[in-house]
Structure formats: C-alpha cells, structure tokens
Amino acid sequence: MSLSPDREQLFKEVTSLLHYQAEVYPLGERFTSLPENLANIVVLDVTKVPGCHYGLKNVFVPIIRNLEETRDKGRTRIAPDNAILVEPSTGNGWTAFSDAAEALGYEHIVVMPGGLPEARYKHLSGRSVTIIKTPKELYAEGMPVQVKALVDSNLDRIRRKEKIYASPNHAVSAGDITVATMVELGKQLVDQLQPKLPLTVIASMGNGASVCALGEYVKANTKNARMIATESFAYGGGYDWFARLNHRKRYKDAYGIQPGNRTLLAEFSTYGTNAPIGIELPLQTRAIEGGLLDDYALFTDKQVMRGLDRIPFMFLRTWWEWYQASLLPNYSKLPQSLIDTYGNSTLANIAVAERVQKPGRITVAMAYDGRGNY
Incomplete structure (x- = not known):
C-alpha cells in the first residue's frame, strides 16, 4: 500500500528530525588520572541520544x-x-x-x-x-x-x-530494517575515528541489534576488525550458545550452574544487555550463528558475586568454579569517576575492553547509557 503524498512528506521530515550525532573519544580525553590501559579505550557514546543506539x-x-x-x-x-x-x-x-x-x-x-x-x-x-x-x-x-x-x-x-x-x-x-538503519553507529564510528589500526569493538548482546549493526559495518569497511559481544554472568545463555557452536567450555562446565540461575538473576542490574533465555530473537541468531562474532565475553559485578555466594557449594558448584567466576571482568572495580558517569551496561563494556585490549589495535567500547538511567 503506497503512502499518500502528505504522509510521504511527514515520514521524510521525521526521518530528518530524529537523527543525532554520536560522540567518539578516548576515555583519557574525558577523565584525568586514569591508568593507561583505561585511558586508551575509545568510547562510542550515545548516552545523550534520545533512545541511545535506536535513536541515533x-x-x-x-x-x-x-x-x-x-x-x-x-x-x-x-x-x-x-x-x-x-x-x-x-x-x-x-x-x-x-x-x-x-x-x-x-x-x-x-x-x-x-x-x-x-x-x-x-x-x-x-x-x-x-x-x-x-x-x-x-x-x-x-x-x-x-x-x-x-x-x-x-x-x-x-x-x-x-x-x-x-x-x-x-x-x-523488523530485524533487517533495524540493522540497515542502525549501521549509522558503525558509520559514525569509522567516519569520526578514521582508524589507522585494526578495531576491536565491544558491544552488549541484548537482542543482537547493535552487535549486528556495528559489527557488520565495521568488518565491511575496515581491515581485520574484531567483534566481541558481552553479557552478564547472571544470564550466560548467549555465551553458552556461542560456546557450544565454537567448541568452547560450556557455561555449566565452567561455573557449575546452569545459565539464568534465579539467585543470580535476582541481583542482575545491567538492563538491556543480556540475551534473554527462552525468547527467539532473529538478530541474536544472526550474530551468534552467522560467524560475525570473534568472541563472547561474560562480565560480573559485586551484586552478582554476592548472589553467587548464596548458592551452596555442596549442591551446585565447587570452590574452583566460584574462583573462575571471580576472575571475570568486574565493572564494580572500575574507577569511581567512571562509575559516577556511565550506566552499568556501559561500564561492563569498558571492563571487558580493558581485559581484551592488545597492542597494535584500537579497542572500542559501546556506551549505551549514563548513570542517570540507573
């Protein structure tokens, strides 16, 4: 069904009106006294955009x-x-x-x-x-x-x-439309950064939209880019899916509990970042099964670790499995200046970026929300 001329014009005007600019910057430009391993992380920041990555x-x-x-x-x-x-x-x-x-x-x-x-x-x-x-x-x-x-x-x-x-x-x-529009994330990142070194991009899995949009654009338009999805240890469903397909150690084998443990979920507070268990989302499938991801990183925080402490050793896990969880990137341990500025999902990506960065590459963390959202 074709649109009327008036409706066509309205869509054109609204498309132009609801179009914003992301900020791209190394953390060291915004925060003094950060250690070098944090200062060098580049942030793709949509925290001030209405609707964040959906609104860019x-x-x-x-x-x-x-x-x-x-x-x-x-x-x-x-x-x-x-x-x-x-x-x-x-x-x-x-x-x-x-x-x-x-x-x-x-x-x-x-x-x-x-x-x-x-x-x-x-x-x-x-x-x-x-x-x-x-x-x-x-x-x-x-x-x-x-x-x-x-x-x-x-x-x-x-x-x-x-x-x-x-x-x-x-x-x-509407996964295809979502990704086709949201590639603006990758376009603005590459246009502003003009990278001379390969990129490693870290984004929350969520429903898969930003991972697909960013990863597909960056890999098509820069050389040797890597895409890493992140997810809370409290969930682990997306990680387990990726691990099964890529012959990695499964979540249960690594941590002694099943993905989506209710005790851990009760402490979950990185909203919008998880791959929801039991809900079929096509863009998650596209990201995880389509070969886009180079790695899948779990993160944790002090609340989730307190939940883990309440799960009895004798029934569900061993001390060694608890220890493995304690080694995950923990955004609660980041400097207070970052915690006061960014929301939990952004902090989680920064914590993972700190862990995975390597010389000769630019590490980019997706910043979805600010502290005001929490």
Missing part, C-alpha cells in the same frame, strides 16, 4: 513506515486513526519508539519489565508515556506475553469500533 538514526521511523505499507490485504490497515502502537523494551530503546510514534501521530504504549530503576520509565523530555509493567521476576520473558495479550484483543476491539493494537516489534519482526 531513529530505527522506528522506517519500521512504522513498513508497517503502514505492508499490511496484508483484507486486514485492518495501520494508521494513526485506527491503531495504537505497542512496543516491548528492557532498555532505553523505547524512547526512540515513543519519539517516532508521537511524531507520526500515533497513540502508543510501551511494555517493560517491572522492578527497573524509576529513571528508566521516564522519557528524557519529561513527556508522559503509557507504560505497562510486566512481573519483575519474569524480566524479558514477560513482555511478549503482554504484547500478545493486547494484540489478541483486536477482534473484540474491532467489534467495538475501537483502535486495534499493532506492534512494530523491532527485535523480532
């Missing part, structure tokens, strides 16, 4: 356009006068969704897990947004259930002549 070049604008243009014949068309957009989010991406939906004239709802810091439920502009919270203990697993329940009510809503619910569902149904 707003991915939801083309996704919503696709939703309007490709609705199946015989089904209700998607337009502001007859649809309410619904989108799940565990991180900051919902801000980009809300900005796109608002600018394109849609009522909209965000579905998020309960139990996150209050700052993560607030739009940066202060604008009020309807947010449905799913049970805290379900974390990411609760969101698709809630979205499905809303969409399943559409027949009744049509009978009552009410607007239907429709979900752009960027992580599941």
Whole structure:
C-alpha cells in the first residue's frame, strides 16, 4: 500500500528530525588520572541520544513506515486513526519508539519489565508515556506475553469500533530494517575515528541489534576488525550458545550452574544487555550463528558475586568454579569517576575492553547509557 503524498512528506521530515550525532573519544580525553590501559579505550557514546543506539538514526521511523505499507490485504490497515502502537523494551530503546510514534501521530504504549530503576520509565523530555509493567521476576520473558495479550484483543476491539493494537516489534519482526538503519553507529564510528589500526569493538548482546549493526559495518569497511559481544554472568545463555557452536567450555562446565540461575538473576542490574533465555530473537541468531562474532565475553559485578555466594557449594558448584567466576571482568572495580558517569551496561563494556585490549589495535567500547538511567 503506497503512502499518500502528505504522509510521504511527514515520514521524510521525521526521518530528518530524529537523527543525532554520536560522540567518539578516548576515555583519557574525558577523565584525568586514569591508568593507561583505561585511558586508551575509545568510547562510542550515545548516552545523550534520545533512545541511545535506536535513536541515533531513529530505527522506528522506517519500521512504522513498513508497517503502514505492508499490511496484508483484507486486514485492518495501520494508521494513526485506527491503531495504537505497542512496543516491548528492557532498555532505553523505547524512547526512540515513543519519539517516532508521537511524531507520526500515533497513540502508543510501551511494555517493560517491572522492578527497573524509576529513571528508566521516564522519557528524557519529561513527556508522559503509557507504560505497562510486566512481573519483575519474569524480566524479558514477560513482555511478549503482554504484547500478545493486547494484540489478541483486536477482534473484540474491532467489534467495538475501537483502535486495534499493532506492534512494530523491532527485535523480532523488523530485524533487517533495524540493522540497515542502525549501521549509522558503525558509520559514525569509522567516519569520526578514521582508524589507522585494526578495531576491536565491544558491544552488549541484548537482542543482537547493535552487535549486528556495528559489527557488520565495521568488518565491511575496515581491515581485520574484531567483534566481541558481552553479557552478564547472571544470564550466560548467549555465551553458552556461542560456546557450544565454537567448541568452547560450556557455561555449566565452567561455573557449575546452569545459565539464568534465579539467585543470580535476582541481583542482575545491567538492563538491556543480556540475551534473554527462552525468547527467539532473529538478530541474536544472526550474530551468534552467522560467524560475525570473534568472541563472547561474560562480565560480573559485586551484586552478582554476592548472589553467587548464596548458592551452596555442596549442591551446585565447587570452590574452583566460584574462583573462575571471580576472575571475570568486574565493572564494580572500575574507577569511581567512571562509575559516577556511565550506566552499568556501559561500564561492563569498558571492563571487558580493558581485559581484551592488545597492542597494535584500537579497542572500542559501546556506551549505551549514563548513570542517570540507573
């Protein structure tokens, strides 16, 4: 279905309006007295961009356009006068969704897990947004259930002549559009950095979007680049997947517990970074099974390690397995100046970058959020 000329013009204007610039800098330029191994790490910083990596070049604008243009014949068309957009989010991406939906004239709802810091439920502009919270203990697993329940009510809503619910569902149904738009991350990194040495890029796995967008662009446009995904030790599902495919030691074999241990998950606080267990996300598959990743790094923090201490040795693990976990990059041990500035997901990438950097390469850590989001 083609768009009307007025709608076409609006999409063009909104695309231009919701386009921002990332910051690229070595940590040593922003923080004095850092040790050299931290000062040399380059940060790709979208912490001030509404919707962070989703908002740099707003991915939801083309996704919503696709939703309007490709609705199946015989089904209700998607337009502001007859649809309410619904989108799940565990991180900051919902801000980009809300900005796109608002600018394109849609009522909209965000579905998020309960139990996150209050700052993560607030739009940066202060604008009020309807947010449905799913049970805290379900974390990411609760969101698709809630979205499905809303969409399943559409027949009744049509009978009552009410607007239907429709979900752009960027992580599941619009992966190709998401990556094609989000390559702006890689483009801005390479354009600003103009690297003379090979890059090692570290990004949170999450739903796989930023890993695919960054990794695919950087590997296609620079020589000998390496892409490393990160994930909290509290989850480990994505790491275990990668380890199985690449003949690495499996999570259970290394740490004595299964991925997604509930005691550890209760201490998890690097929101948006994990590869959610039990949820099929195409961009995770693309990253992990498509040969994009050169490595997959687990990280930890003091809260997760306290959770590990509560798991009895005699039932689930040995002292040696605890020791192996204690050796993981721990972002709680970074300098206080960094902890006061960046959010936990950013700190985790910096901690991994510190561990994996090597002479003759530029190590880049993706910075998704600032301390204000926590």
